[in-house]
Amino acid sequence: MITLTIDGRPVTVEEGTTLLAAAQRLGIRIPTLCHVPGIEPASSCFVCAVQIDGRRNLSPACSMPAAEGMVVATDSPSVRAARRIALELLLSDHAGECVAPCAVRCPAGLDIPGFVYGIATGDNGRAMEVIRERLALPGSLGRICPRLCEQECRRCDLDQGLAIDALHRYAADVAGQAAPPAQPATGKSVAIVGAGPAGLAAAWFLLQHGHECTLFDAHPLPGGMLRYGIPAYRLPKDALDAEIAAIRELGATFRMNQRWGENFSLAGLRERYGAVFLAIGAQRAQALRCEGEEHAIPGVEFLERAATGNPPPLGAGVVVVGGGNTAVDCARSALRLGVRNVRILYRRGRQEMPCLMDEVDAAEAEGIHLDLRAAPVRLERNGGGILLTCRRMALGEPDASGRPRPVEVAGSDFTIACSTVISAIGQAVESALAESEGLRVTGHGIAAGERTMATNLPGVFAGGDAVLGADLAVRAVAAGRLAAVSIHQYLSGQPVTGEPALAGMAMRPVDESELAAIFRSIEKAARTPMPSISMERRRTTFAEVETGLRAEDAACEARRCLTCGCRKADCCLVRSLAGEYEADAYRFAGARRRFSQDLSHPEVIYEPGKCIHCEACVRIAAAAGEEVGLSTIGRGFDVRVAPPFGATLAEGLRKAWRRAADACPTGALALRTARSCDVCSLARAD
Ligand SMILES: Cc1cc2nc3c(=O)[nH]c(=O)nc-3n(C[C@H](O)[C@H](O)[C@H](O)COP(=O)(O)OP(=O)(O)OC[C@H]3O[C@@H](n4cnc5c(N)ncnc54)[C@H](O)[C@@H]3O)c2cc1C
Ligand code: SF4
Ligand code: SF4
Ligand code: SF4
Missing domain, CATH: 3.10.20.740 (Ubiquitin-like (UB roll))
Incomplete structure (x- = not known):
């Protein structure tokens, strides 16, 4: 010994x-x-x-x-430094990407290939398991999300991007957002102010940790702008209700008609609850800032009245001022309320409209007129109606938002006689209320850490539109989840660091040869169209316009996914150690190998660009008595692991393919059926 x-x-x-x-x-x-x-x-x-x-x-x-x-x-420090350099050298020549480009772009970081695979294989329950790890309200978001992910879908380089939103809407509608088993109760409690998407998402994830959640909201029903802003023809309220029901089932308590600043104070909540999450959104409509602005109806007020069955009288001609989602929703709602002459007045061009382009197309198809490069100057009462004086605008140099600055054209004034003007030029956060309770604020809203969502007051967190200013639902949902991570850390007495950042490789740029490797054996296939109701029903009712994919269409669309990203992203040892040792993946950036795939084996896929030449598979094949096996071939920069003498991978790994794929520390050798989430959950089960 x-x-x-x-x-x-x-x-x-x-x-x-x-x-x-x-x-x-x-x-x-x-x-x-x-x-x-x-x-x-x-x-x-x-x-x-x-x-x-x-x-x-x-x-x-x-x-x-x-x-x-x-x-x-x-x-020791020298040991850690050596490990970090060893990892950085390995990463410098890595041809592959950890996370699919679509998932990198989704603000919620949804594992898109993971959940899509569930639908492709007919396992909607599995798809929902993957979805609910990251995304609260997937059915609602599947209807209204601007699909940032799709802009990065690799299939855009081949034919058309995958209908990712439609797929998670499908999974949520079919399989339901059933609550996962929660952890045992911790006895800790969280007050959430605002039951919009940010507050609901925070509750969804905090309840799963076993913390009690009470949501306080000024409105009679939860949902925030998803209920009182976005009209039912885009997001039917029963779809939203079903998702809220799952949060209620998980144990959330809703205290509705409770307004912070009137019915309770932040100081009071801090005394009674372990932590507070502020998710009050950006609910205050901005005024038109022109003479006679008081004659216009604020857009969010109009939408709320329409949503609650109490629309204001509109008359025969409505002008909506603004170019964002609120403006287009106001115009399309006015049309559905029977107004036949609806126009949108926007000061920049069509391309610059901040609204989703699909919505602008839909509005025009329904007969709404766009009056572009024009801004209101004055509103005057004119008998029973309004005389709106407008001025033409030219497009100047880009402003801080990157869009061309609208410049007034002298002598271009014109008038529009209408019955109603709706102002929809944006919403702001009630920052004064936050400030009055000692919170720091920014030009957008409440000041909070980008990763931690922590405010300047201990135990108080904030997120969603309340921090970002009027923004997107998916970013609010993502903020709710991140806040839940930090609040859980806070309640458990850990340092509040937020979700750990994962190291990750991205291939950039992806060249022609790599695209060819990715698209090899992939046939072009058009995106599955979303079915919709007739134009007549669209123009006259608030029935949902897009009716959702049928089962066979959803499976067909899901099978278009190329499974970009790594099949072992969640259990790759190089990636996890790179995070642990803070390795900079691009420190030794330079020429790297090209991405390629060996698809010749029926059970495993080999991506040589991810191989770190550890020879685990070579040794496993030898130990298993493989006849052909694998070996390290080539010299210098051309060295690679492959079956010898030009044999195929199927010949090299007849018996030991599963063990080799399991042992491979990266995604170089992976089971064809593996998706990052599967592997990860298997690892957890171990
Ligand atoms: C008309 C319209 C259309 C939109 N369309 C889209 C779209 O197509 N896609 C998209 O991604 N995003 C869209 N958005 C943006 C999206 O709805 C918001 O980004 C999202 O709802 C923000 O979520 P939140 O939880 O931060 O805030 P909110 O949804 O605004 O929820 C805040 C909640 O806080 C409550 N609250 C406010 N003040 C208090 C107080 N003092 N006390 C108690 N409770 C309070 C409110 O009642 C509300 O329930 C749209 C917004 C509008 C207005
Ligand atoms: S939430 Fe939006 S960005 Fe994320 S996957 Fe769904 S459609 Fe894409
Ligand atoms: S093909 Fe699938 S995994 Fe690849 S980018 Fe598109 S949706 Fe994402
Ligand atoms: S197990 Fe084989 S394929 Fe995987 S990294 Fe090691 S040598 Fe390369």
Whole structure:
């Protein structure tokens, strides 16, 4: 037996024991990429480097035998630096991306290929399991999200982007947002002010942690702008109600008709609850800032009255001022309320309208007229109606928003006689209320940490439109989840750091040869169209315009997904160690390998650009007695792991394919059926 000291602790082991195994006896974890238990060490990754007293260089723990009296340090600054450099070198030549480009762009970070795979294989329950890990309200978002993800869908380079929103709407409508089993009650409580998407999302995730959640809201019903702003023809309220019901089922308490500043104070909530999340949105309509502005109806007020069955009388001709979602929703709602002459007045061009372009197209198709590059100057009462004086605008240099600045054209005034003017030029946050309770504010809203959502008051967090100013529902939902992470940390007595940032590789730019490799054997297939109701019904009722994908169409659309991103993103050792050692993936950026795929094996996919030459698969194939097996071939920069003598992967891995794929520390060798989430949950089950 041999006695040595590791990190200041003595341990006695049998002769021949490696330092890696000796450290394991003490419960000390030494990271390694290439080590496979029970198989000869390769010492190729050098991530298991440790410092042995008296030696100038670091030594690989996986192959170094323990010796009597050895003194070993496994986590000194020089050891950490060496590991970080080893990882940075591996990443410098990595051809592949951890997260699919669509998922990188989704503000909620939804695992898109993961959930889409569930639908493609007919397992909607599985799809919902993946969805609910990141996204509250997937059915509602599936109807109204501007689909930032789709702009990055790789299929856009082949034919058309995947209908991702329609797919998570489908999964939510079919499988329902059933609440997952919650953790045992923690006895901690959170007050959430505002039951819009941000507040609801925070509750959804906090309740799963076992914390009690009480939502206070000034309105009679929860949902925020999803209920009182966005009209039913885009988001039917029963779809929203079903998602809120799941949050209620999980244990949320709703205290409606309770207004912060009138019925309760923040100071009072801080005394009664363990933490507070402020999600009051941006609900105050901005005035037109022109003479006679008081004659216009604020857009959000009009929409709320329309949504609650109490629309104001509109008359025969309505002008809506603004170019965002609120403006277009006001115009399309006015049309559905029977006004036949509806026009939108916007000071920039069509392209610059901040509204979703699909909505602008839909408004025009329904007969709404766009009056572009024109702004209101004056509103005057004119008998029973309004005389609106407008001025033409030219487009000047880009302003702070990046859009061309509207410049008044002298002498271009014209008038429009109408019955109603609706002002929909934006909404603002009630910052004064927040300030009066000691919160710091910014030009947009309440000041909160970008990752932590923490405000300047201990235990008080804020997110969604309340922080960003009027924005998007998906960003509000994402903020709610991030706030839940931080609030959970706060309530559990941990430092509030927010969700840890994951290291990640992205291939940039993706060149022609790589696209060809990605699209190899993929046939062009048009995006499945979303069915919709007739134009007659659209113009005259608030029935939902888009009726949702049918089961066979959803499966067909899901099968268009190319599964970009890595099949092992959540269990790749290089990625997790890169995070742990704060490796900069682009520190040694330069020429990298090209992305390619070997699809010749029926069970596994090989992506050589992700191979780190650890030879785990080579050793596993040899140990399994594979006839052909794998070996390291080529020299210098051309070195690669492949079956020898031009054999195919199917020939090289006849028996050991599963073990090789499981042992591969990256996504280079992965089961065809693996998706990051599957692998991850398997790892958790272990
Ligand atoms: C007409 C319209 C159309 C839109 N269309 C889209 C779209 O198509 N796609 C998209 O992604 N986004 C859209 N948005 C934006 C989206 O609705 C918002 O970004 C999102 O609702 C913000 O969520 P939130 O939870 O932060 O705030 P909100 O949804 O505004 O919810 C805030 C909640 O706080 C409550 N509250 C406010 N003040 C108090 C107080 N003092 N005390 C108690 N409760 C209070 C309110 O009653 C409300 O329920 C649209 C917005 C509008 C107005
Ligand atoms: S929430 Fe929006 S951005 Fe995210 S996946 Fe769905 S459609 Fe795409
Ligand atoms: S093909 Fe699928 S995984 Fe790839 S970018 Fe599009 S939706 Fe995402
Ligand atoms: S493919 Fe083989 S050699 Fe390459 S990283 Fe995976 S296990 Fe290691």
